[in-house]
Amino acid sequence: MELPDVLTMQDALARLAAYWGEQGCLTVQPMNSEVGAGTLNPATFLRVLGPEPWRVAYVEPSVRPDDARYGENPNRIQTHTQFQVILKPEPGNSQELYLGSLAALGIDVAAHDVRFVEDNWASPALGAWGLGWEVWLDGLEITQFTYFQQAGGINLDPPAVEITYGLERILMALQGVRHFKEIAYTDTVSYGELFGQGEYEMSRYYLDDADIAANRSLLQLYAAEAQRMIDAGLPVPAHTYVLKCSHAFNVLDARGAVSTAERATEFARMRKLAGDVARLWMERRAELDHPLGVCAPVAVPGAVDVDLVPRGPEPRAFVCEVGTEEMPPVEGRAAAGQLARELEARLAATRLAHGRITVRATPRRLVALVEEVAAREEDQDRVVKGPKAAAAFDAAGNPTPAVQGFARAQGVEVADLVRQQVGNAEHMVLVRREIGRGAPEVLAGVVEGAVGALRSGRNMRWNDPKLAFTRPIRWLLALWGDQVVPARVSALVADRRTRVLRTAPAPEITVGSAESYVETVEAAGIVLDHADRRSRIIEGARALSAGVAGHVDVDGESGLIEQVAFLVEQPTPLLGGFDESYLSLPEAVLATVMRKHQRYLPVRGADGRLLPYFVAVANGPVDADLVRAGNEAVLRARYEDALFFYRSDRETPLAVMRERLTRLTFTDRLGSVAERADRIGSLARRLADEVGLDGPDRAVLDRAAELVKFDLGSQLVTEMTSLAGTMARDYAAHAGEPAAVAEALFEAERPRNTEDALPRGAAGELLSVADRLDLLTGLAATVGLPTGSSDQFALRRAALGLLGVFRRRPVLAPVSLRAALGMAAQLQPVPVSAEVLEAVAEFVTRRFEQQLTEEEQPVDRIRAVLPHADRPYLLDRILAQLAKQVEQPGFQQLTEALQRARRIVPAGTPAEYDPGVLVEPAEVALHDALVLARAGLGDAPDLDRFVEAVGGIVRPVNTFFDDVFVMVDDEPLRRARLGLLASVADLGAPVLAWEHLRM
């Protein structure tokens, strides 16, 4: 193959090794067992544990069976090449070191848009996590950068930096090629020539040919050996077997042979094994007395000679800048608020006068600005209470030992004390004059407290001995006027230096005074105010999109714009384009990729449809053409990927995709996804029988029931699961299915979450509830209902979705939840006991109750209507009626009357009586009213109708209680009267649990 004159992959690997070698990294070899990532290599997983220093760099060919694509996909390969770097302890400048490595690869980091975009990492199977970023090069994710916090469930102390380069991506970008096979591995051989056959054949193994039973046996054997080695106290061989477990699991997974339940079980087992390995490793290293030594703690600097005395008497501005590595957008905003609150509270605890406090936040800094901060605290007198005046002097007027002792303890003479009333008595007191401290001293304490208290939703540790925050805090600027505020927070010492864009000619600058801070920093290109950044983004996007006769939906994209405003310090919007041919992809696909994956603003035409353009927002003064081209290449690659799948899917008959579900395991005991889809279809049809669905709707349902979930067998949905349903609709329509059928398949997946819309058509509704009924009953009978916070099958969400349809859609009003669950149970391949069904019903009821609470329905009313939980549509109707009724005086009286009857009747009293026994007119009248009320009640519970029918009973009830003594000695009469009242009380039972109502 003819290859361009570029940096080859081989040279890139050598340059990275040389660069990191110069930074003191050991070079070690890749793991000699298949691993999914360099993290699994013991040079990372084990070495990050414990106190020993460790700097290492190595290549790791990372095997991901799931990414196998026969070498056909331009960007997806089963073995990709990671270059892994571990720095422990983290050196405090690892981002800068990393940028140096890009420069070593020949990348001009000032011309390109290099960004650190929040991406936290966790490996449940390894009990490992860290916080960090994916590094973007012109929108292309080229590196994972993580502050490793925990491995094997053990906190890392000190934490380590993990940098993982994706070589193929970097090389494709640098060489400007569109398919991994075109990468120049050397100047004579291409990647495809070298590895093409291997990609194809290993893909065949992972996707088609690996023997499932054999790999299952391997998994078990590996796990057993791992456990034996743990029992033998040998973490190193145990670890190799954990890795082999992991790979065998991945092979099974790629073959579609892992059920969700099995996944959970295996992850739990691997996590346990990995945890034991980690613990053992720590023990062994300690026994070996840490052969590589122990990391020295970061030096906390000694005292510095800073002037504590205000240089002048005038109030000055105060600025405090907390410099961080790139914070996640959400965390940055929250932290700014926290900083403001902390400063405000802490200043209030001093006697320092100050003006308005404002805060600013960018990805790399939190800034608090305080106007007019006085030079000194107010002076104040402090009263120290001594003995009572009465006991201070003896008869001769000489000071008693008590008062002498007090004066001595305070270091004054008795003559310095004065008399003062304290409480009920006069005491001898010392009045001390306290001189206010100078602003620098006071502010130092305030800053120290405020910065030390900063915490985010999820905090990490870095090389600082005491601090914890969303990302490392790297510098602290604090100025009162032109004086440095001498704050010291753990290893941070405040000064007047700040950092601006890393690519600026002078990335570190000095700020003259608090008053000039904003001007100085903004002159260096930093847009401090997020609203400013937002405006710049919007204005830029408007101008750029107008240039192609398009527009950006600023309102619709406001969430994204807000996020982007917290991803850059100096927004530089750029217009990029893509080939019109990609517009043949569904809009959902196009937009998901732009927004979610790339954070680009889609550009739309006048008709609201997507144009082949996007607005990307770079950070700082980049080379626009270079960055545009890079971003366009990234989007093109992603669209190419999607288009490949989309076209391939569209060429695949629906029946073939549906058939693929037979190879996807749902859970081990509940069979394949195909079997589940069959059950959903059957159940939906039975529900349709139940509600008497017929005509065209019925035909739609019957066809949709045959196809439901078929798109889980498509390639695009396999890649982007959030498109399930959306693609079903597209593919079904393309295959010539009626529009209503396609729509029903789309709606069957709704609601995806609590924000999502409900299905609207009968077929979609029935399929949607059938899906959720099947999920709940099947899993409750096998895995069990969720407890605590774990809910891996999202049964809570399923219950809410089920309720959503049942509550809002009248078609299902006739069906009780319990009946529906019972139908679902009959279709399960496992027995579902009555107890389990009852537990599911109760589980759904609890979700219903919670949902109603979240809707801010009064608790008493919720309780009063909850007996109808089995018929959610009815419950909602009665609840709505109740909300109106409670406003009516008559309703209150009716409630009281019914309660009055209920209260007097002993529990267990039968609601029956012989009217012939009744003698008093009032009781006869009540009997008559009761008969009349009963006649007015319908079959279905209906509060309005109940009130109308029963409202007339209020007066006879009240008269009865006024005129009739119930508990007479005459036994038959007493029984009849109680029976009469019990009948009155029972009247309302089918409608409400009246006893809960608090009127």
Place this chain on the structure above:
Amino acid sequence: MELPDVLTMQDALARLAAYWGEQGCLTVQPMNSEVGAGTLNPATFLRVLGPEPWRVAYVEPSVRPDDARYGENPNRIQTHTQFQVILKPEPGNSQELYLGSLAALGIDVAAHDVRFVEDNWASPALGAWGLGWEVWLDGLEITQFTYFQQAGGINLDPPAVEITYGLERILMALQGVRHFKEIAYTDTVSYGELFGQGEYEMSRYYLDDADIAANRSLLQLYAAEAQRMIDAGLPVPAHTYVLKCSHAFNVLDARGAVSTAERATEFARMRKLAGDVARLWMERRAELDHPLGVCAPVAVPGAVDVDLVPRGPEPRAFVCEVGTEEMPPVEGRAAAGQLARELEARLAATRLAHGRITVRATPRRLVALVEEVAAREEDQDRVVKGPKAAAAFDAAGNPTPAVQGFARAQGVEVADLVRQQVGNAEHMVLVRREIGRGAPEVLAGVVEGAVGALRSGRNMRWNDPKLAFTRPIRWLLALWGDQVVPARVSALVADRRTRVLRTAPAPEITVGSAESYVETVEAAGIVLDHADRRSRIIEGARALSAGVAGHVDVDGESGLIEQVAFLVEQPTPLLGGFDESYLSLPEAVLATVMRKHQRYLPVRGADGRLLPYFVAVANGPVDADLVRAGNEAVLRARYEDALFFYRSDRETPLAVMRERLTRLTFTDRLGSVAERADRIGSLARRLADEVGLDGPDRAVLDRAAELVKFDLGSQLVTEMTSLAGTMARDYAAHAGEPAAVAEALFEAERPRNTEDALPRGAAGELLSVADRLDLLTGLAATVGLPTGSSDQFALRRAALGLLGVFRRRPVLAPVSLRAALGMAAQLQPVPVSAEVLEAVAEFVTRRFEQQLTEEEQPVDRIRAVLPHADRPYLLDRILAQLAKQVEQPGFQQLTEALQRARRIVPAGTPAEYDPGVLVEPAEVALHDALVLARAGLGDAPDLDRFVEAVGGIVRPVNTFFDDVFVMVDDEPLRRARLGLLASVADLGAPVLAWEHLRM
């Protein structure tokens, strides 16, 4: 750890990668599955196949479970670091490229003694082999250098060069450290600090803790997956599973869980799988149209303009030098002889007069010198026969059409023809004068034929399109006088250039003339004559050893000296020493290491005992101190190793070593080595009962029988199996066993081979035969007797050893081989059928017959005594008697008499008769002589006694035949006479099979 300022391991790896990268090698990653060597990586095993070019260099951490030593052994580790280079096609100068890589590591190859020492490589499990060398750096093996010839059973075309560096060894030598843990991995971290824990723990796994059943299951699963992938036509995944098979097998082996039979089965399976993988790979690459292209064949140079005309008329010397890469000593000598024969024969077929032919051989050249080679061939007349003279002219004397046609065909006139007698008739003939060709032209043809015909015992291919030889032929010098002989052999073109030592200032020089060849080459340091080199070695060794009051046993070491003389071109003997403390090792250990492993000459004192010195022979003008120090370090490391094992063994009770045999599998059906040793002990005791062994000998046997083979459980014998028995004697004596017991344990292993001495004591003899009887019966009953050339359990050698003792040692004379085999059979854990026993007996008999033939016993006598094969001692005695008897005239007459009787008696005639029926005096006399002879026969067969007893029968037999007509009509009489003769004939049957004797 404090580390010296040296080339670190990390730098060494980087330098090698950079150096080979500059030579156009790809860098790839190690295999992500455990492999025992870089060869297994598909970048070697698959890529050497087929016509595609391939240059690659990579690191391969090579896992050898068997080498696990808990990190305690200074030189042995379970994971060592190979650096692997493949050059395909081989570039013609790969040795020089390799030396360049050593220079890149900072090694001064001129100062050090760098040598290419024959070491061929074969992997039966991979169906792979190649010829090449181990490269020695001052006696230390640092690299394996192989011309890879076959992989997966497929011939490599073109062949590839494989260079495998052992990094730990190289680094230990360069850094001057004595333990692998002391290697500076970087300038801050030692190898031990990095890998020490892993070495320990993985050793624990491989040696102690790996679950045998689990690894056996893994082996089966891997093999099945490999086979499935082969069936699916996917060589790449199949290959990964072959590697996993291999590793699982190695783990089982290290755990001592592999029986010999299982080993053979698994090797066969792996070989089959590897072969299928290789074949499939070739097919796929062809289908892919060889993505990396196809190697261009080496250009065969075009015609060169060389003067074919002798420059003068005088005879001149002729020299032909065939320049090669280092030939194995045996092959170099043989090839020199072949070259001489070829030249002689081919010169004889020319008319070129020449003087004496002499040949010389060094490791790198075969030289033929021919004195006085004439400038031209003699001219000669050649007669071309035409028609008979009688038919050449018609009656008119005019030439007939026949003769005209002949003349025309020869391009002459009829007048040019003459009459000449040819055979019986006179013919018209043409006498052509043929002018002799010039010497350069004639010699070119001779050289071309001779060099093209060169073959060795085992030949290889290199980049030459046609040649095959023991090692590559790289240049050809051919001069007649001062003229180049224009020979061209495949891609070789003769000229006047030759190469001398690679480290010489001018490694390539020009030779002026054949006469000055020897002087020119020897001036450059090459000692052409091997006898000269031998003398230099001997003289040097004598002088050097005299300097330390010692001597070298020149006669005893003559084989080694001869070998060394063919390992160097310029012998440079050096005296080295080792610490006296190592003299505490048994002499067998010391000498085996020096001679066999290092090819050093041991230095002995006046009493013949080893002194702590040795003579090593370097090649060329090295830096003697440097080379000495290197060699001493190598020997020290080896001795340190041996001493470690020796001390550790001596501290181990014999019973513990004996107990270890329970963990060594002998074969799967024949149990552990311990069970085999038990059987040997029991059998020896039963044989002792049989032969009535008692007294002190019996006590010795009983104790030795308990201990026999215990040293197979020692560490030293595990390392150096040739020391089995030798160490048993040492350890037993050290443990306080009686000297006779220790000696019996030593002798039990004898004879090790056909050259070895037999045991001398009764206990040793019985144990020795018991060992071999057990081996033969057990394996015959399970695995089967060897057929064809394969004899993996060395049963042929066992049979010969068994015969050796049975033949020579009278103690066993009373026991028949069949009886002894029967006893051995009873002790086997498997049934041994009568058929199997008979087959074993027959197998031993065939070996016996063959042995006798090799001893040049006449075939008729062998056949005559072979019926005694079951009692070898008896057979030998009778054979010896026979040899003497055949010299006696009386024996010949006796034989004839007996044969005469035998011939007349029909087959099946009973040897019985009624003497009363006999009537003729001659027959009565014969009857009387028969009775007398019978009385003189003893119980045991004894030829001398037989001759003495039966000699008197000759005359009566002859008289009988003279006087008596046997086939009379009188039936009873005829029967009696035949019976009488049959009885005479049968007389000799127990002693000899007389019918085979050819007198």
